[in-house]
Amino acid sequence: QKQLCFKGERVMWIQPTTLQELVALKSQYPNAKLVVGNTEVGVEIRLKNMLYPVIIAPTWIAEMNAVQHTETGVTFGAACTLSSVEEVLRKAVAELPSYKTEVFKAALEQLRWFAGPQIRNVAALGGNIMTASPISDLNPVLMASGSKLTLVSNGKRTVTMDENFFTGYRKTIVKPEEILLSVEIPYSREVKEAVSPVFSCRDWNEKLLQDACRLLAGEMDLSPSAPGGMVDFRRTLTLSFFFKFYLTVLLKLS
Ligand code: FAD
Structure with missing residues (x-):
């Protein structure tokens, strides 16, 4: 198999065959886009008018x-x-x-x-x-x-x-x-080993729920201009997801 290269007026598409070739190309063109499925890059090019002059396809590696x-x-x-x-x-x-x-x-x-x-x-x-x-x-x-x-x-x-x-x-x-x-x-580990240092000695109870909700509310202090908007909804959603997770674990432990 030989490296492929197509050159158009605006874009050059290169398909290398080995990892060494790929690494060399990426160091030669650090701004080149790697494209596999093209389901993100394709949308950016077609709908967001992005132009990527060098595209590298690593599918043969x-x-x-x-x-x-x-x-x-x-x-x-x-x-x-x-x-x-x-x-x-x-x-x-x-x-x-x-x-x-x-x-x-x-x-x-x-x-x-x-x-x-x-x-x-x-x-x-x-x-x-x-x-x-x-x-x-x-x-x-x-x-x-x-x-x-x-x-x-x-x-x-x-x-x-x-x-x-x-x-x-x-x-x-x-x-x-x-x-x-x-x-x-x-892999996940057996429950007895899986206790993380943060929660070690801690029981899965309402106190933990309250602490986790307080920490999550702090972390989810999103700016009103955050991409996607709806910051209050997202904050509430995060807490309700955690509550659902808390109940799921509680059920598994019982
Ligand atoms: P590409 O478009 O080929 O590349 C995406 C980005 O990753 C590019 O910036 C590229 O340079 C970079 N890249 C790729 N591989 C490498 C690498 N090895 N090293 C360095 N950079 C690399 N996403 C979801 O999460 N959930 C969904 O439900 C979902 N639904 C979708 C529905 C549609 C109709 C479409 C078009 C997209 C959807 N997506 C969804 C987004 C998209 O499909 C995923 O993010 C997908 O995993 C992107 O993979 P790709 O191989 O197509 O990426």
């Missing part, structure tokens, strides 16, 4: 389509489509002990509502993360579970998708020359 089962979870190449992710997670849920697959079940529940099959068949896991949309369906699950992202440029680094990953509206800590190579979605 083997590492970006690989799926690996590791000690700690399942690692998906960033170009894996959402349909393929769904299939792998479904199989893992059927075959592994239930306590290990709580995060997978949560991701599958989100994927159930994620667009339609036409979009899920082409849209990539990496595209959903990197587009950094605040209404992304998968990012909340990936963040809550501390999924790990491997980024590659001249070297490789692994970052946790935590509260520091998104730095603003549609912004992340990923540098322009970096490529998202893969995403590890972790």
Whole structure:
């Protein structure tokens, strides 16, 4: 397979065949857009009049389509489509002990509502993360579970998708020359081990509910000009979602 390159009047489209070629291209053109499913970029070009003079398609890169089962979870190449992710997670849920697959079940529940099959068949896991949309369906699950992202440029680094990953509206800590190579979605742990340091010694009771609501109300202090608007509604919605989650956990524990 040979690298492809199409040059138009306004846009150059390059499809490399190896990771080395891809990394070299991204360092040569740091502002180039990586495009997999084109379900975000296509909308930006057609409806928002954005122009991306250099487009790089990483769909031929083997590492970006690989799926690996590791000690700690399942690692998906960033170009894996959402349909393929769904299939792998479904199989893992059927075959592994239930306590290990709580995060997978949560991701599958989100994927159930994620667009339609036409979009899920082409849209990539990496595209959903990197587009950094605040209404992304998968990012909340990936963040809550501390999924790990491997980024590659001249070297490789692994970052946790935590509260520091998104730095603003549609912004992340990923540098322009970096490529998202893969995403590890972790196994969940048995309840006795899963207690996080924040909640250790704490019981799942009304006091915890009150504290969590107070902290959430503080965090959701959105500016009235926040994209999407309806800040009061969103604040109330967050608290009611947490209340629903509180009751769900309470039921599971009883
Ligand atoms: P692309 O458009 O190919 O790329 C998106 C962005 O990610 C670009 O900026 C690109 O440069 C960057 N990027 C992609 N891969 C990499 C990489 N490996 N490294 C660095 N940067 C990278 N989203 C939801 O969350 N929920 C929905 O229900 C939903 N419904 C949709 C319905 C429709 C009809 C459409 C058109 C879109 C919908 N989306 C939805 C948004 C979109 O489908 C998702 O965000 C999807 O996962 C994007 O993947 P993609 O491969 O198409 O991204």
